[in-house]
Amino acid sequence: MSDHIVKAFDEELQTLKNMLARMGGLAEEELARAIDAISRRDGALADQVIASDAQVDALEREVEERAILVIARRQPMASDLREIMVAIRVSSDLERIGDFAKNIAKRTHAVSEDYPRRVMTGITRMGSLALEQLKDVLDAYVQHNEAKALEVWRKDEELDALYNSIFRELLTYMMEDPRTIGLCTHLLFAAKNIERIGDHCTNIAENVYYLVHGHPLTAERPKGDVTSITPMVTPEK
């Protein structure tokens, strides 16, 4: 896209983009480390992750402030206006993603006792899938690549399916051995958090679509998460 006549406007938009890229990088790293911490039950790493979330939060506030300033100063129109609105929304999504990662890290301490290793593989796989989604959607955002964004948007189904299977699996564990209920509940929450991160990634993908096309993505997203409607099966004694 050609440059604005007012160069300062371009610079302001670029700064905003740079901040979001940094924020995306931080969120990505935070998520990766949180998954790593919980899968390896590394309490120290978890603490680092918890501490780093403050940075993401601060960046979100800054993005919001700057975006408001740009609106006040430049009265952006059309694509510029969308750019800024999307930046605010994406930053808020990233902040939520950071929060979820922090929450996952927090649970590391709770799950540090002995637990079936098999259970962890599901979480790790979900984590890496979510990480991949986040990475892709951030790329799509930076490149204004709506095809890539749509891909992420569709792929969320996989994450949902994975979450479904983990949900059932953990349910089975809890039914088999009621002593694992505490542990499994934590893991269930962690899995849910990852699933939510995936949802935020689709949000970002939708925003990328809006950014490029100027109208919201109205099609119904394929939903893979059926846990909310999965009947609670009471094991037969």
Added chain:
Amino acid sequence: MDTKPTLITPANPAIMQARPVKVRARHVNVFYGDKHAINDLSIDIPDRAVSAFIGPSGCGKSTFLRCINRMNDTIPTARVEGAITVDEQDIYDRSLDVVQLRANIGMVFQKPNPFPKSIYENVAYGPRIHGLAATKADLEGIVEKSLRRAGLWDEVKDRLQSPGTGLSGGQQQRLCIARAIAVDPEVILMDEPCSALDPIATARIEELIDELKQNYCIVIVTHSMQQAARVSQLTAFFHLGNLVEAGDTDVIFTNPQDRRTQDYITGRFG
């Protein structure tokens, strides 16, 4: 005459569905001598709504505006081709009287241009030459009504006999609007009516335009995209004598379809 404008974005603007067409232009070409000022322009302009023409200087928006009340007739070298209708009546028809047409289509200009006469005379002039008032009381009634509609009555009612040029810029412009609506037109053309005014006076005029759209078909040419976005329901973007894009203002300013429109409204024109 075909019934579809050449380019309307989106294909069917919401405002055109909500309002009848007041002004219809089809394949309009305007030449100033050898200069091709407007190139094959087709557009529908809705009644009881504000339509804004935007575009860089020299893009033909004012030229087209002046075609609607045949103000271009006063320029000897100007030549208009194609068809423009107001209420389905061809305004370039030979049987149509241009004076009649202009009485029906008021115009407000870029610079406030009250006559060097009293406030009262400014407003009363139009009705008087058209014989709209039978008695002095009628005329006074028209003057008061017009000034009230223009939101100027309270400010000038005690000094109707003082000179119109003694008012502030914004008041002068509202006086010009009062003068335009005194002859009870159906269409009001405004050629950058706020470009010489400060922001407060501009806001007053915009508020007035917003009120007037209940009763009139208003067409405004403006250099301020914000103003077009604020006051209009339909926006048309002109560039180099072409109508590039026209559509609901909401769409034009958030999601224009044409790259040139996009570049212009986001301040990227090179």
Added chain:
Amino acid sequence: MSKISPELIAKRYRAEKRFRIYGMAAIAVTASFLLFLLVDLTLKAHPALFEHRLSVTVTPDQVAFADPAKADYAKLAKQTLSDLMPQVKDRAERKALLKLLSSGAADDLREKLMANPALIGTAVATDLLLSDGADQYLKGYVTQVRRTPGDASLSLAKSGEEWTANAAGLAEGTIIKAAGGALVIGAAGTAEVILSPQGDGPFMLQADEWQRVEFAVPASERGMDDRQILLLEALQDKGVLEKGLAWRFFAQGDSREAELAGIKGALFGSIMTVLLTLVTCLPIGVGAAVYLEEFAPKNRLTGFIEVNINNLAAVPSIIFGLLGLAVFLGTLGLPRSTPIVGGLVLALLVLPTIIIASRASLRSVPPSIKEAALGVGASHQQAVFHHILPMAIPGILTGTILGVARALGETAPLLMIGMVAFIADVPESFSDSAAVLPVQVFLWSDLPEAAFRSKTALAILVLLSVLFLLNATAIYLRRRFERRW
């Protein structure tokens, strides 16, 4: 701080100061020329404002003045003057005495009696106008006179028709004033009478009872001979001469006699001519300007007309005179040297100026006003006559009045149509022969009589005043119409 060097700034200021000084110098030079002109004219003109009269009382005889319209007023005037100088009996002396009176000396008396016939038969106080020569002498323009008291006693006696005068050191050719008369000393005690003494003498006069008189200008170089001057002095000694305002200058037409010549005819001629000019060329000029500026199509023909109008403004005025001569006098057969022809010729002369000024003025009306009028549905003509023309009026008026002022001062074209003729009457209609001010000035400046010189200057001042008045009117009208709302 500033990157501009202080020298450069100082240089700029110096240049500005220099320019101002040039400007002021130019103004000063112009003003001093103007001042010189005005002062010079005023000094030259002021004698013409006064005249000398014989203040007398006459009793018009009821028989001779039975019909005041036909009576011989000149005779009464002459008789009155003769009665004042009883010692003048000699033919030559009497002729000289009567020549002191203007040929129109009795005009005032005539007017008085015509206005009021009841005065006939009673004693009427009246003025008898002196001739221009006498008037000039009394104003001190003919010659200086030196009077020296006699330095010895003088004996003056008449023997037969000859007078003898004897005094110590009395040289031949000396003019003496004695015993109410005046004589020139001849050879061997004889004396030639210039003005008869009162009585036949002999007189024995003491040194302080007679005077020697010397004229600075020799008799051959002045319009008044010695006798006339001495007669005038005798009258002056009697105290019957009076100096008054020469109101007749403004109340009478031209005359061959300098003391009677007035400017009224020319003034009226000028006013009528200019009035006719104004009435003809204002509507035509403004109409043409409005048409050319607002309605005419812009094509080769109108362009050609425009160029020609501009050229006409630069055509020498005498050409217009020739045109007037050919068209108005030749083809149309209008009467010569009348305000009607003069007015038409001057209208031709002024027309281009008015058209150009009016067009410029019309063009200076902002187009937004026209658009505003058209925008509310006024027709083109309504827009022009309701809005554009009223706003252009100040400029049009200024142009018109400047043009008319030029017409007022114009001489050359009027010469061609015969307005250079001598016309004594004040014109009463546009088809009466008339003079105009500038031509009057031209005519008078050519005349030999000294009195006409000051009249010329005064006529110029009148012309200037009329011009000044016209310009003042222009300024006043412009201010009035320029009341921008």
